[in-house]
Amino acid sequence: MLNMDQQEIEEIPILVANETTDIKTETLSKEKFKPFSSTPNTTKKIPISIITGYLGSGKSTLLQQIAKNSNKKVAIILNEFGDSAIIEKSVTIQDQSESVTEWLDIGNGCLCCTVKDTGVSAIENLIENSKDKIDYILLETTGIADPAPIAQMFWLDKGLASNIYIDSVITVVDSKNIIKSLNDKDGHWHGEGELITTAHLQLALADVVLLNKIDQIENQDEVSKKIREINSTCPIYPTKFGDISIDKILDLHSFDVYNIDIAGTFHGAISTICLNFPFFNDVSQFEKFEKFLQYLLWESDEEIHRTKGLLVYNDDVRVVQGVRDTYEIIENGKLLDSVTENKLVLIGKQLDDEKLINLLNSYI
Amino acid sequence: MSAIVCSAPHCGKETISQLKCPICLKDGISNVFCNQDCFRSSWSIHKSIHKSDDGSTDYNPFPNFNYTGDLRPHYPLSPRRSVPKHIKLPDYAKNGKPISEIKQDRLGKIPVLTAKEIEKVKKTCKMAREILDITASHIKPGITTDEIDEILHKECIKRNAYPSPLNYYNFPKSLCTSINEVICHGIPDKRKLQDGDIINLDVTIYYLGFHADLNETYYVGDKAKCNPELVNLVETTRECLDLAIKAVKPGLAFRELGNIIEKHANENNCSVVRTYCGHGCGVLFHCQPNIPHYSKNKAIGIAKPGQVFTIEPMLNIGTYKDLSWPDKWTAVTQDGKFSAQFEQMLLVTEEGVEILTARNENSPGGPIPRISENGN
Numbered sequence: 001m002l003n004m005d006q007q008e009i010e011e012i013p014i015l016v017a018n019e020t021t022d023i024k025t026e027t028l029s030k031e032k033f034k035p036f037s038s039t040p041n042t043t044k045k046i047p048i049s050i051i052t053g054y055l056g057s058g059k060s061t062l063l064q065q066i067a068k069n070s071n072k073k074v075a076i077i078l079n080e081f082g083d084s085a086i087i088e089k090s091v092t093i094q095d096q097s098e099s100v101t102e103w104l105d106i107g108n109g110c111l112c113c114t115v116k117d118t119g120v121s122a123i124e125n126l127i128e129n130s131k132d133k134i135d136y137i138l139l140e141t142t143g144i145a146d147p148a149p150i151a152q153m154f155w156l157d158k159g160l161a162s163n164i165y166i167d168s169v170i171t172v173v174d175s176k177n178i179i180k181s182l183n184d185k186d187g188h189w190h191g192e193g194e195l196i197t198t199a200h201l202q203l204a205l206a207d208v209v210l211l212n213k214i215d216q217i218e219n220q221d222e223v224s225k226k227i228r229e230i231n232s233t234c235p236i237y238p239t240k241f242g243d244i245s246i247d248k249i250l251d252l253h254s255f256d257v258y259n260i261d262i263a264g265t266f267h268g269a270i271s272t273i274c275l276n277f278p279f280f281n282d283v284s285q286f287e288k289f290e291k292f293l294q295y296l297l298w299e300s301d302e303e304i305h306r307t308k309g310l311l312v313y314n315d316d317v318r319v320v321q322g323v324r325d326t327y328e329i330i331e332n333g334k335l336l337d338s339v340t341e342n343k344l345v346l347i348g349k350q351l352d353d354e355k356l357i358n359l360l361n362s363y364i
Numbered sequence: 365m366s367a368i369v370c371s372a373p374h375c376g377k378e379t380i381s382q383l384k385c386p387i388c389l390k391d392g393i394s395n396v397f398c399n400q401d402c403f404r405s406s407w408s409i410h411k412s413i414h415k416s417d418d419g420s421t422d423y424n425p426f427p428n429f430n431y432t433g434d435l436r437p438h439y440p441l442s443p444r445r446s447v448p449k450h451i452k453l454p455d456y457a458k459n460g461k462p463i464s465e466i467k468q469d470r471l472g473k474i475p476v477l478t479a480k481e482i483e484k485v486k487k488t489c490k491m492a493r494e495i496l497d498i499t500a501s502h503i504k505p506g507i508t509t510d511e512i513d514e515i516l517h518k519e520c521i522k523r524n525a526y527p528s529p530l531n532y533y534n535f536p537k538s539l540c541t542s543i544n545e546v547i548c549h550g551i552p553d554k555r556k557l558q559d560g561d562i563i564n565l566d567v568t569i570y571y572l573g574f575h576a577d578l579n580e581t582y583y584v585g586d587k588a589k590c591n592p593e594l595v596n597l598v599e600t601t602r603e604c605l606d607l608a609i610k611a612v613k614p615g616l617a618f619r620e621l622g623n624i625i626e627k628h629a630n631e632n633n634c635s636v637v638r639t640y641c642g643h644g645c646g647v648l649f650h651c652q653p654n655i656p657h658y659s660k661n662k663a664i665g666i667a668k669p670g671q672v673f674t675i676e677p678m679l680n681i682g683t684y685k686d687l688s689w690p691d692k693w694t695a696v697t698q699d700g701k702f703s704a705q706f707e708q709m710l711l712v713t714e715e716g717v718e719i720l721t722a723r724n725e726n727s728p729g730g731p732i733p734r735i736s737e738n739g740n
Contacts, residue, residue: 012407015383015400023386028404033429037698038639039685159622159658160638294617298665325664 008032038121040128040163048123048137048154048164049250052202053172054181055143058212062172062242063138070246075134077123117153120164127163136250137164144198147171147205148305151323155255168254171206173199175217175238179226196349200270203230204305204347205323207254214238232263232272233308233345256330258310258319262345265353270305273353275344275360280313285364290329292363296356297325304348310335311342320344369458371395372406373444373534376458387414393443409534412441412691422554426690433545433700437691438554441536442510445517451526454570454649460534465648474644474652476670482711484572485646485672488525489709489720492576493727495519496567499539500728505559505585509541512565513552520569528568528575528649535693540566540579547637547678547686547695547703559585562598564705568649575649577674578721579707582729592735593681594702600632601679601704602731604657608675612667612710612717618653619663625677626659637678637703639686639695644673645709658684667712672720676707 011025053059067074127134139154141147147169154166174181181199203209209227214220224236237244253259265273280286289311296302307322310333317333346356367378371385379398388395395410397403403410416423416439425439447453456462477485499516517538520527527538535551542550542564543557550564557563566579581598583589604625611624626636642655653665657677682701689696697703711718723730 010407012404012411013386015397015403016386016389017382017384019389020386026400026404028407030408033426033690036688036692037686038688039698041685155662157656157658157661159626159656159660294666326662328662 036121036125037128038124039161040124044132044163046127046134046137046164047167047251048139049167049252050147050150050154050169051138051140051172052145052147052169052205053143053210053212054174054177054199054202056177057143057172057174058210058239058242059140059172062170062210062212062239062244063140065242065244066138066246066250070136070250072136072250073134075126075130075137077137077139120153120156120162124163146198146201148201148324151205152326155323155326155328166255167250168207168252169205170208170210170249171202172210172212172242173203173223173227175211175213175220175223178223182226196269200230201305203227204270206231206234207252208234208249209236210242210244210249211236211238212242213240215240228263229266229268230270230272231306231347232266233260233306233347255321256319258308258333258343259336260308260345262343267350270347270349271351272345272347273351273356275346275353275357276341277344277357277360277364279340279342280311280364283313283316286311286313286316286318286329288364289360292360293320293322293327293329295363296359297322297327302348302351302356304346304351306347307345309342309344310339312339368396370398370402371410371444372397372402373409373531373536374406374460375402376460376531385410388443391415395443409536412439412536413443414440416440429690431689431700432687432696432698435544435546435555435696437551437689437694438508441551441553442514444536445514445530445538447526447530448521451521451524452570452573453526454528454532454575456533457526457531460531462532462649465650468648468651472652474665474668474671474673475646476668477646477672477711478670481574481646482670482672485574485576485711486720488569488571488574489576489578491523491525491571492567492569492578492709493721493724495523495525495569496565496578496580496721497724497727499567500565500580500582503557503563503565503582503584503728505557505561508554508556509543509550509552509563510537510554512541513537513539516565516567523571525569525571528570528577529566532649539568540564542566542694542703542705544702545696545700547680547697548640548705549693549695551691551693557584560587560591561585562588562594562702562704566705566707568645570649574647575645576721577645577649577707577709579676579705580729581704581706583732589732590735595732595734596632597634597679597681597702598704599731599734600629600634601677602706603632604628604677604679605675605706605708608677609708609710609717609719612675612712614667614669614712614714616667617663618655618665618667619661621675622656622661622663623659625657625675629677629679634679634681635684637680637684637686640676640678642674642676642707644671646672669712669714671712672709674707674709676705678703678705 010028012028014024156162262274309320311318317335319330319333370379385395424436529535530538537552541552561584564581568577608621629636636658644651680703682699685698686695709721
């Protein structure tokens with residue numbers, strides 16, 4: 001698998017039972033050391049989209065379609081990150097004409113008090129060493145993966161000056177099986193009480209949903225409605241064989257802008273609610289709001305998977321983004337004309353909008 | 365005959381094998397391996413204790429590496445120091461894998477200690493401070509970092525404590541010694557300290573079922589104390605830690621600490637290392653919370669009474685960017701300019717914070733006044 005120029009040959013001795021002057025050796029080939037830094041030097045930032053969905057939903061077909069139809073040079077990483085036991089990961093860099101497979105250098109696998117997962121550093125190093133060979137990264141998770149920890153891992157602090165940034169989570173569903181998957185008690189069931197499956201989590205985290213294999217069902221409204229009840233912030237596109245216009249799923253900037261339309265508030269096992277409250281009339285309310293958010297995400301019993309929001313005080317517009325307990329309030333946001341109130345959109349487990357707006361008001 | 369433990373640091377199994385490394389044997393050292401597979405897979409680590417091919421006992425193991433500053437590794441390393449059987453080992457001591465940490469991983473909850481646990485962790489921290497102080501009192505031009513490692517190791521064993529870095533992800537020594545442009549995780553070797561160096565000793569011990577982690581940077585000889593730029597770096601780093609500690613109390617969002625540290629660093633023309641951060645510490649060497657030292661981070665959580673964690677800012681004179689040596693441990697600055705670090709282990713109390721690894725009246729090191737550039 002390795003190119004010879006990446007290898008070093010070394011003679012190592014053969015073990016002995018007793019001291020000898022005649023030391024026999026064997027040949028050992030090992031990978032050559034590449035300088036390893038956790039702080040990349042390239043200034044261009046490469047977006048990364050996480051593709052999630054059950055086995056058989058059509059993720060792989062979609063990836064091939066993107067690589068074929070896009071004029072971008074796309075690196076496809078097929079693996080489940082977050083599993084520290086896996087030391088070697090492969091990556092395929094593909095453009096319209098050719099495909100090259102490389103190995104990611106994961107270092108010594110030590111997580112010791114570093115801020116980044118070794119997988120993230122490995123991808124940064126790949127970009128650093130690829131010299132403009134890559135302009136987009138697609139990371140395909142395994143079918144059973146909860147995408148939230150992976151999204152958190154790649155949602156890097158600005159202070160880290162990384163050469164990658166998370167663009168969005170794309171969830172591919174098999175139209176024919178999604179309702180069954182959402183009701184599958186024996187499947188990937190999470191937690192006690194109310195039935196929450198991995199399919200719920202994959203939809204909760206979605207910035208865009210592809211309703212794939214749409215040709216195999218008669219009535220897509222029922223499926224769309226079911227997905228809307230869980231996540232009413234993301235666009236849903238019906239597709240077959242992953243045929244989708246690239247600009248609808250890539251370069252969405254889902255983690256740094258507020259650009260969503262809410263299709264309403266629902267009350268299911270996992271569902272979306274939207275809290276509307278007046279634009280701030282005092283700058284101190286930003287800080288008070290942040291205290292509320294910290295309480296909500298870190299201290300309260302509420303289970304929240306995704307947070308998006310927009311806060312306005314005069315010309316000061318700030319965007320709220322959150323995945324589980326990680327959140328960021330981003331300054332210098334853009335105000336859409338249609339927005340006349342502050343908004344906090346929450347996707348989580350059995351959220352009560354009345355209770356939460358009262359809690360919010362007690363803080364601000 | 366009692367079984368012997370395989371010398372491959374990632375194996376750690378007892379073996380009845382008679383097979384030994386022939387090169388070590390020539391030097392009168394018996395290093396037994398289960399089989400050639402164990403030997404082969406540990407070769408890159410094991411060979412660091414051998415003399416060079418030409419028999420040299422002070423050589424640079426990576427002659428082709430593009431070093432960023434003047435510091436070089438001085439091999440061979442001394443053989444791995446032994447730990448007597450009666451000392452309680454952390455789970456990774458045998459094969460290098462901290463299984464309990466990996467299971468918990470970075471998404472785990474922040475532990476809150478009981479009164480009984482706090483009592484124990486306080487004892488461990490007090491002992492760690494004592495061991496650091498004794499070890500640091502030997503710092504002077506001419507001593508090697510390996511000799512410092514030996515002193516620390518003996519002080520640990522004497523007190524029935526395990527030196528936590530030893531074999532953690534197969535780290536070969538009992539503490540980290542980081543000289544000059546080394547940011548952290550320097551491996552003790554035959555390098556002699558020189559007048560004008562700065563050195564950080566990062567000590568962690570495992571005792572009574574708890575880890576205690578602290579570090580300090582020391583000036584070597586008087587020359588370092590006369591270098592205004594260097595004094596500014598070391599003292600600013602010390603102050604950054606003190607300022608951050610002052611902010612700790614119940615209700616503090618951990619992400620605030622990075623803002624405090626980076627502000628003071630920038631005001632004093634220093635940069636803050638991003639790659640390494642503070643961490644929860646106790647039953648596990650490293651656990652939640654995660655404490656980045658740079659501003660605008662997304663660290664999770666609010667301080668609560670009973671939590672134990674470290675703050676350990678690393679500041680550089682030049683770029684904040686780091687690079688690893690081919691030993692895969694030593695982290696140096698990319699521009700070769702000097703780096704300093706200070707670390708304390710903290711307990712959040714009802715009223716505020718207690719520094720569990722606080723200095724004593726007689727602790728070596730400590731702050732010195734800055735020198736203005738024109739020598740006044």
